[in-house]
Amino acid sequence: MVQVRPITENDIGGFHAALDSVARESSFLRSDAAPPIDAVASFVRQNIESQNPQLVAISEQDGVVGWCDIVRASGRHESHVGELGMGVVAEWRGRGIGKQLLVDTIAAADACNVLRIELSVHSDNHKAIALYRRFGFVDEGRKLRARMRNSGAVDIFLMARLRPEQFWPGNT
Ligand SMILES: CC(C)(COP(=O)(O)OP(=O)(O)OC[C@H]1O[C@@H](n2cnc3c(N)ncnc32)[C@H](O)[C@@H]1OP(=O)(O)O)[C@@H](O)C(=O)NCCC(=O)NCCS
Numbered sequence: 001m002v003q004v005r006p007i008t009e010n011d012i013g014g015f016h017a018a019l020d021s022v023a024r025e026s027s028f029l030r031s032d033a034a035p036p037i038d039a040v041a042s043f044v045r046q047n048i049e050s051q052n053p054q055l056v057a058i059s060e061q062d063g064v065v066g067w068c069d070i071v072r073a074s075g076r077h078e079s080h081v082g083e084l085g086m087g088v089v090a091e092w093r094g095r096g097i098g099k100q101l102l103v104d105t106i107a108a109a110d111a112c113n114v115l116r117i118e119l120s121v122h123s124d125n126h127k128a129i130a131l132y133r134r135f136g137f138v139d140e141g142r143k144l145r146a147r148m149r150n151s152g153a154v155d156i157f158l159m160a161r162l163r164p165e166q167f168w169p170g171n172t
Pocket residue numbers: 022028029086087088089092093094095096097098099100119120121122125126127128130131
């Protein structure tokens with residue numbers, strides 16, 4: 001049984017371990033390891049304090065097995081924008097956890113008036129790209145050879161999901 005719920009301070013260690021295990025696959029994320037635990041703890045505390053949606057998937061036996069966060073920009077002119085990051089620990093993929101994390105995290109972002117959710121994804125991460133498209137993310141651009149992995153350079157897709165027109169200011 002896996003439960004998807006907002007992160008708490010008690011999940012920091014589990015989130016760090018899950019992030020580290022996905023980063024160490026060296027295929028999907030920005031780096032090959034999680035940042036130090038102190039940096040991850042500040043990230044989580046900042047999200048809780050700022051009410052940025054950050055949800056975790058918790059398994060009874062393995063603890064944190066996935067996460068999804070949408071971090072809002074801080075400036076007044078960009079506070080309607082949030083950047084999405086997510087991952088599911090390898091052994092737990094393909095069971096609907098990624099989908100559930102996206103459903104609940106996007107609902108939380110909608111509830112706090114994030115109008116634009118943006119993300120970047122490696123161009124060969126077909127599974128994630130298909131999942132994002134299914135949730136209404138559209139392609140916005142491509143950064144050529146923007147990440148260097150052991151196997152060589154890879155492009156990055158830029159994607160975004162915009163709320164429907166009626167939610168934007170000036171459209172009441
Ligand atoms: C992308 C990721 C979060 C998806 O999580 P997940 O729990 O495996 O996803 P789900 O089980 O909810 O599956 C979602 C959809 O992906 C697709 N999918 C699942 N397994 C797949 C596979 N092996 N190949 C291609 N598509 C697949 C299916 O369309 C599925 O929807 P469906 O079950 O209705 O058909 C997960 O694969 C992951 O953590 N990848 C590594 C980290 C990563 O890429 N993070 C995003 C960086 S931008």
